Amino acid sequence: MGMSSKASQKKKIGVIGAGSFGTAVANILAQKEEVILYARNVDLVEKINNTRWHKDAAIHPNITGTSDLSYIASQCEILFPVIPSSAFREVMKQLAPYLRPYHILIHGTKGLDISTADGNSTDSSKILTRDNVRTMSEVIRDESVVIRVGCLAGPNLARELTDHQPAATVIASHFNEVIELGQKYLRNDRFQVYGNSDLIGIELAGVLKNIIAIAAGALSGLGLGENAKGLLISRGMIETIYLGRALGGKTESFLGLAGVGDLVTTCNSSLSRNFTVGFRLAKGEPLEDIISSMDEVAEGVNTVKIVHKLARQYKVKALITQTLHRVLFEGMSVKDGLQYLMKYPLNVDIAFLKNLQ
């Protein structure tokens, strides 16, 4: 296998996907180790390697760009895939032949994957069950022989990370060693790394918060104030927990950095893409225009579509998700959506904590 010879070599860390977050992660890792950054586009790789500038950020000298998946897999035993959920499975399929059980994959993608037996998309399949909806760690397990997987989640706006502002993240994995290695390579005096063993819960926390982020953007776009936002975040939190538990996460995971922490950040930030989608919707722009004008994917839009179906299937009351679905895909205006939510008779503040376990 040539493993023993590799042990003596200096280890490198791989990042797959050179979007803004992938690039930010690569820059953090590069403070400690040699990093290989994969991008599919050959020209982009050349640009990264030559100009040392990408996504409004300087590229750390320890980073080398590549567009060769077999190369990155052979050089790195720890890989961070940070690619949009819509492309995730495809990239994993391409990468899988080069992966071995000694590889460790820690992904940073906050989206879901749909795999119905008949190959239907989210739109055409009427019923979605948990089996059809896969988190990214499950996609990795489906497509490769890698078992030691983890995810990265938390309030990590790429811009702020790039600017070396203090921040923290959560690494979740069933394997302590994955968490420990992630901490070892990511942690620095500006970046704290927490561990969590509820992999699915932490993945879902990151995924589901994007829904609430769109709603927060919409409120902001309507020019509403902080009271409204507090209301949304609190109700959104509860909705997220109910959904997350139905899909296999633990309540506690949604109350930590990757849950509440990420939610508060995203709902307050115009740097967030999902927030931006909501904001521009409220300003009256059609969804298609918003999406086509963005250079990176807002995962939340697709997440609303999937979670809306799941909520129905598992009979989870998900008012915000339902209403957003109407606004995004069924022609309801943002204003009417808000009206609908405000009129809905709900009077119990919080009811999930008593059955935490």
Add this chain to the structure above:
Amino acid sequence: MGQQAEKTKKKVGKGHYKPIIKRSKYWPVVQLSKHRKEFIEEVVEESIKRIKQLRPSKKELLEELEVIHYREKMRIRGNPWRVDPPDDLAFWNDIKAKLLDISTNKENAVSVEDLLRLIITRYANEVAGNFKPNKYRFVRSMVKFGLRRLLNASRVGGIFAIFKSDYYLTDKIQLFGEMEHIRKLGKKGTLVMVPTHFSNLDSVLIGWIIHVLGLPPFIYGAGLNLFNIKIFAYFMNSVGAYKVDRRKKNLLYLETLKMYSHRALIKGAHSLFFPGGTRSRSGHVEKTLKRGLLGTTIEAQRSLLLDKGPQDRKIFIVPVVINYHFVLEAPTLINDYLRKTGQERFYKEQDEYSTSYRIVKFLLSFFTKNSNISVSLGRPLDIVGNYVNEKGESLDKNNNILQIADYFTTQGEITEDQQREEEYTRMLCDRIISEYKRINRVFASHLVAFVAFRYWRSKFPQLDLYNFLRLPEDDLNIPYHVFVEEFEKTRQKVITLKNQGKLDMAEHMFAEPDEIIRLGLDNLGQYHVNKPLFLQKDLILTKSLTTLYYYHNRMDGYEL
């Protein structure tokens, strides 16, 4: 199906395979008992190391020993068994005195480690089996002879048929699956058979299967309670059984037990685990497995890789499903289960296996009725649940070869990581359970029970399970023509699942529906006093809804 049938025919002599190791001198289990003393010492030392890792401070260790002493005393007082050594109480009194010496800092007090060694040595000697090839051969031929005589008497008829040899056990017990494959791997590595567990007969049956396959005897952790019964004790002692005392749930005992298995696997002793722990109480094919002993396969594989390198022997897991038309203990087992899970007071009946007399009676009954058993051997797996090929190489989903060492490797080095191995054990359990579902062979008896129970259950949706099970049996019936219709619908679904490779099905399931139903009814619970299902005039009736529930559960969990 056809392929499997062909494989069954590829046998030597009287339906048996040639032994893979001819001379018993070279059987791993013989090697093990030949060096029994050294082996026990090794187990003791390794266990001490492990315990010290788990309880690093002297204080923790002392507390642990205090608790163990207390629990052992409770056991001796509250739940003594015939097999318990006579000096049990004296031993633990002595431990108490030594513990007192340590805690009061007496001058001549023994060290905590010595105390640990004292207890673990006792446990290891208790656990260790003592295999004697001569005794093994004797028991084997006794069993074979006895069973065959009975078989001939019942099948051919007439008392004189007892001297004929027309029928062999292989006619009664059918083997399916990857026999040759398993035999090949038996030469290359260490086999770990993990069968489902429905009846106390299972261990005897598997022992016999192992012999038919031409494999050397496996070591097997038998419940110490079985050693209370003389006929079993004799049998177990002779077939390489080690003893598992379920009353002792303390850290020292469990770690010693696991270490025994771990070290024996490293030494190449093929092993038999019933990973469900005990017999399935509910009649379900195992849905959860005990991780303790299974985990030792992963630890042993890692030890082999660490100590001897990737070229050394590998450990292979062979899931096995045993299919009976009926399980003798069914009524007791299901009552046990309901008592535990339900509110109702289901009181316990006497254990069917409490006396040697009842066992002989059971065996007689078993062989005088036309009831076949099938044993399905699954595709061998490696310790993380990948299929392996005939060379023993692990394969991924696309049949690419995997290196098992890679699963234990971090950044170029094979490492020991207990938490990682616990996670692998969990995965292995899930994998074995899904293999069980896949190789489970549906019998007519299973399906009639499933269909009838589900039919009646659907008529009372407002009742919870326990209230439903308390319904008077006299009130329940299904007109035969309705039953046939329901049965046929379900059978078609079973066939679809079989074609998708999601389960297996006995050949008799392809006969005419009337014929299959008759076979199912005839065989289902024929030994039980209260028949779980029978046909009277034109009605399907039951005399024991709980027993029917038990048999129904076997088919639970499929999309039927």
